[in-house]
Amino acid sequence: MRYFERLDFWKAKGPIYLFINGEGAASEVFLQTGILYELAKETKGAMYLSEHRYYGKSKPFDKLTTENLTYLSSRQALADIAKLLEDIKMSPEYNESKVVVVGGSYAGNLAAWLRLLYPELVDAAIASSAPVLAMKDFYEYLENVADDFEQHGTPGCYNRITEVFNRYEKLFKTDEGISQLKEEEEICDSTDMSKSENMQLFFLDKTSAFMYEAQYGDPKSIKNFCEDFVETSHVKSSKDDDLDLWSKSNHCYNYEFDEMVEAMRDIDWATSWTYQTCTEFGYFQTGSSNSQPFTKNIHADLFYSLCTKSYGKEFDEKRVDEGIARSNDMYGGLKPNVTNVVFVNGDLDPYHRLGVLEDVSYNAPAKIIPLSSHCRDLFSDRKKDPEELKEARKYIKYLIKKWIGAGEYKKP
Structure with a gap:
C-alpha cells in the first residue's frame, strides 16, 4: 500500500490528517492545497495520503483477472487504512494526536465508514460528496x-x-x-x-x-x-x-x-x-x-x-x-451510526441523491451547498467560488477543530 507523508506544519501533540484516495492513482496534490492542507496548517497537524488497494501503484497482482480481484472490496480497503493508521500511531510522538480522515466521492464513503468501524482509531471525518447508499x-x-x-x-x-x-x-x-x-x-x-x-x-x-x-x-x-x-x-x-x-x-x-x-x-x-x-x-x-x-x-x-x-x-x-x-447492511446506508462526521454535498452534483442530506445526529450533520458540484468543498477558496461554498468550508473546519479540540475555532 502506497502512502505519502508531509510534516511541514506538525508540532508535538498536533493532529494527524489522512486524505483517503479513491478509485485511481494517488496524487500528493491534496497535501499541497485544499481543506486538509489548511486544517493541518491551522492546527499544527501532520499530513498523510493513502492509496487504495488495486489502484495506482498499490496493486497486489500484475494482472487484474477475476480471480485476482477477489481481494478488492471497500471492507478490505478500510482494513488497509486502519493498519496504516495503527502503524503511524505507533510512533511515540503521535501518542496524543487525534486522527481526522478526509475523502471525496467513493473515498468520502470510506472516510465515514472508517469512523463507523474504527472509532478507536479515527476521531473525526469529512465525507464529501459521498454516495453512501448503494443502489x-x-x-x-x-x-x-x-x-x-x-x-x-x-x-x-x-x-x-x-x-x-x-x-x-x-x-x-x-x-x-x-x-x-x-x-x-x-x-x-x-x-x-x-x-x-x-x-x-x-x-x-x-x-x-x-x-x-x-x-x-x-x-x-x-x-x-x-x-x-x-x-x-x-x-x-x-x-x-x-x-x-x-x-x-x-x-x-x-x-x-x-x-x-x-x-x-x-x-x-x-x-x-x-x-x-x-x-x-x-x-x-x-x-x-x-x-x-x-x-x-x-x-x-x-x-x-x-x-x-x-x-x-x-x-x-x-x-x-x-x-x-x-453494503447497505454493513455500513447503514443513509443512516450510518456515526458521530463526528460531517456529510457535505453540492446540490448541482447528481451524486448527492445518494448522500446523507439530513443530519444523522447533532454530531453527524449534513451540509448541502447551493450551486456547488462534486467535492468542491475539499479545495481551497477561489475568487469565483460562491459565498455559500466559502462559508461551507469555514463551517467544516470549525466542526473538525471543535471535535478534536485543536486550533482556534468559532462558529462562522
Whole structure:
C-alpha cells in the first residue's frame, strides 16, 4: 500500500490528517492545497495520503483477472487504512494526536465508514460528496442532470436537448434512420447499431457530456455549455476528449460494446472500479426515469452485461443485488451510526441523491451547498467560488477543530 507523508506544519501533540484516495492513482496534490492542507496548517497537524488497494501503484497482482480481484472490496480497503493508521500511531510522538480522515466521492464513503468501524482509531471525518447508499438502478442521476440544465441552462436549452435525443431515438427505429445516423455521427461502417447494447452505448456516450458538466461544473459553465449546444445542436462525444474507452480510430467512432469491454481490460483503474460497482455498489446511471430529456435508452441490463462479460457469468443481476444489500447492511446506508462526521454535498452534483442530506445526529450533520458540484468543498477558496461554498468550508473546519479540540475555532 502506497502512502505519502508531509510534516511541514506538525508540532508535538498536533493532529494527524489522512486524505483517503479513491478509485485511481494517488496524487500528493491534496497535501499541497485544499481543506486538509489548511486544517493541518491551522492546527499544527501532520499530513498523510493513502492509496487504495488495486489502484495506482498499490496493486497486489500484475494482472487484474477475476480471480485476482477477489481481494478488492471497500471492507478490505478500510482494513488497509486502519493498519496504516495503527502503524503511524505507533510512533511515540503521535501518542496524543487525534486522527481526522478526509475523502471525496467513493473515498468520502470510506472516510465515514472508517469512523463507523474504527472509532478507536479515527476521531473525526469529512465525507464529501459521498454516495453512501448503494443502489442498482441509479435513475436519479440523470434526473439531477436534467434539473441542473433546466435551472441553469439558457432558455430553450432543455427543450433542445429533448428534441435532439428524441431524434436520435427516432432514427434508431428504421434501417434507413440508422444509416443516416451512422453517416452524421461518423460511426464505423462495421459497427452494428441495430444491436441493443451498441445503441445503448451510443446514448450513454452522448449523455456523458451533460453528465460531466452537471457533476463538475457550475451555473456559469452550464450556461456556456448550453449556448454552444443550442447554437450547433452538436452533442459532444466523450471520444472528442480522447478517452481510452472510446478512442477515435480509422476516422470513425466504434460503438461495439464487446470491443469496449475488451478495451477496458487494458485500463487498470476501470477494471478495478467496475468490479466494485458490480460487487458492492451498483451506481448504474440509467435512463429509466421519465423526468429527464435523454430518452430511456440506457438500461440497467447494459451494466449487468458489462459485469458478466468483464468478470464471468456469475456476476449477474443477482450478484449485484446481493452486493448492494450487503453494503447497505454493513455500513447503514443513509443512516450510518456515526458521530463526528460531517456529510457535505453540492446540490448541482447528481451524486448527492445518494448522500446523507439530513443530519444523522447533532454530531453527524449534513451540509448541502447551493450551486456547488462534486467535492468542491475539499479545495481551497477561489475568487469565483460562491459565498455559500466559502462559508461551507469555514463551517467544516470549525466542526473538525471543535471535535478534536485543536486550533482556534468559532462558529462562522
